Amino acid sequence: MTIAESAKHPEAVPELPEPLSSADLDNWALFLDVDGTLLDIAASPEAVVVPPDLPDVLARLRERLGGALALVTGREIAVIDRLLVPLKLPIAGVHGAELRLPDGTMKGTIVNPAMPRILAALEAFVAGNEGLLLENKGRAAAVHYRLNPALGEDVEAFARELVETDGEGLEIQPGKMVVEVRPAKVDKGRAVSAFLEEDPYLGRVPLVIGDDWTDEPAFRTANARGGRSIRVGRDKRATEANESIADPDAVRQWLARMART
Numbered sequence: 530m531t532i533a534e535s536a537k538h539p540e541a542v543p544e545l546p547e548p549l550s551s552a553d554l555d556n557w558a559l560f561l562d563v564d565g566t567l568l569d570i571a572a573s574p575e576a577v578v579v580p581p582d583l584p585d586v587l588a589r590l591r592e593r594l595g596g597a598l599a600l601v602t603g604r605e606i607a608v609i610d611r612l613l614v615p616l617k618l619p620i621a622g623v624h625g626a627e628l629r630l631p632d633g634t635m636k637g638t639i640v641n642p643a644m645p646r647i648l649a650a651l652e653a654f655v656a657g658n659e660g661l662l663l664e665n666k667g668r669a670a671a672v673h674y675r676l677n678p679a680l681g682e683d684v685e686a687f688a689r690e691l692v693e694t695d696g697e698g699l700e701i702q703p704g705k706m707v708v709e710v711r712p713a714k715v716d717k718g719r720a721v722s723a724f725l726e727e728d729p730y731l732g733r734v735p736l737v738i739g740d741d742w743t744d745e746p747a748f749r750t751a752n753a754r755g756g757r758s759i760r761v762g763r764d765k766r767a768t769e770a771n772e773s774i775a776d777p778d779a780v781r782q783w784l785a786r787m788a789r790t
Contacts, residue, residue, distance in 0.1 A: 545775075546757070546773075546774055548783060548786055548787045549736070550790065554593050556733060557594065557733055558594070558597040558725065558730040558733040559590070559594055559598045559735075559736050559738075560599055560600075560601045560721050560724070560735060560736065560737045560738070561599075561738050561784075562600075562717075562738060562739035562743075562744050562761075563600055563603075563609060564602070564604070564740075565705065565739075565741055565761060565762070565777065566738055566739055566740050566744075566777060567583065567600075567777060567780060568612075569776075569778070570675075574604075574608075574662070574673070579613065584614075584616040586784055586785045586788050587784070590784055590787060590788040594729075596631055597729045597730050597733050598618065599618065599619040599620060599724050600618055600620045601620075601720050601739075601747055602624075603622075603624050603669075603671070604623070604666070605622050605666050606620045606622035609622065619631045621720035623667075623668050624716055624720065624743055625715045625719050625720030626668045626669060626711065626715045628720065628723060630724075630727055631728070637668070638668055640667060640668050641668070641696075641698050641699055643695055643699060644668070644670070644699075644710075647670060647699070648663075651663055651672055651691070654684075654687055658680055660674065660677025661674055661676070661680060662674075662675075669711035669712065671707050671710075672684050672688065672709075673707045674708075675707075678706060681706070681708075685703055685708045688701045688709075689701050691710065698713055699713055700712075700713040702743060704741045704743050705742070716743070716746040716747075717746050717750075718746030718750040720747070721735055721737060721747045721750045721751065722750055734755055735750065735751040735756035735757075736756055736757045736758075736759070737750070737756070737757070738761065738774070738780060739761065739770075740761035740777075742766075745768065748769035748771075752769060752771065757771065758770040759771075759772045759773060759774055760774075761775075761776060763775070
């Protein structure tokens with residue numbers, strides 16, 4: 530079953546979610562996507578801009594939540610650390626293939642032995658098609674076609690054939706203007722569940738904010754646990770999220786407001 534077939538909410542509402550009150554902060558755990566949620570989408574992954582006050586807002590909000598805040602992103606943990614320096618948060622990177630727990634413990638899947646061959650094939654494909662960008666994530670690889678949207682179907686077909694031919698233990702994950710090859714049985718929903726088994730998230734209700742198809746498993750996890758799921762932006766794609774917010778700037782303002790409560 531596809532995400533679109535399983536989704537329940539063709540349009541998420543309301544436009545501006547109710548923030549957590551000061552009294553609520555002791556009961557909730559907050560899980561945030563990065564690109565398209567905390568940060569505005571850029572032409573390439575390297576071109577994103579981090580607002581100068583964002584690391585401080587996240588640090589203050591994490592303190593208000595008793596530590597129960599984590600980033601759940603498709604990026605590698607090391608990349609997020611560079612973006613948010615000097616802040617180091619608990620993170621599920623590469624959709625959960627990497628995990629840094631609150632005590633600093635690192636967990637992760639092994640690098641699939643097929644990845645070097647997959648990467649080489651993707652590099653050749655990208656080199657032969659104008660407007661494509663390859664993002665090497667170690668355990669995964671993503672081909673971005675934002676600069677040439679007409680190639681989206683070709684990118685997905687090529688990646689799918691690679692995985693079916695020489696990618697046991699891997700799967701493809703389409704997203705907004707990107708197709709990714711990543712470890713199978715890894716997704717943001719499993720990552721959120723893993724955090725919820727650890728202090729200080731244990732016993733708390735999850736609130737997940739994200740913008741892309743890759744966030745749908747995390748939305749489902751939040752909903753199944755009686756929590757909240759908020760999608761950033763509006764489009765016609767169905768979603769499991771039960772609330773929405775306009776854009777990353779609105780997310781940042783919303784988080785800053787809660788950090789001050």
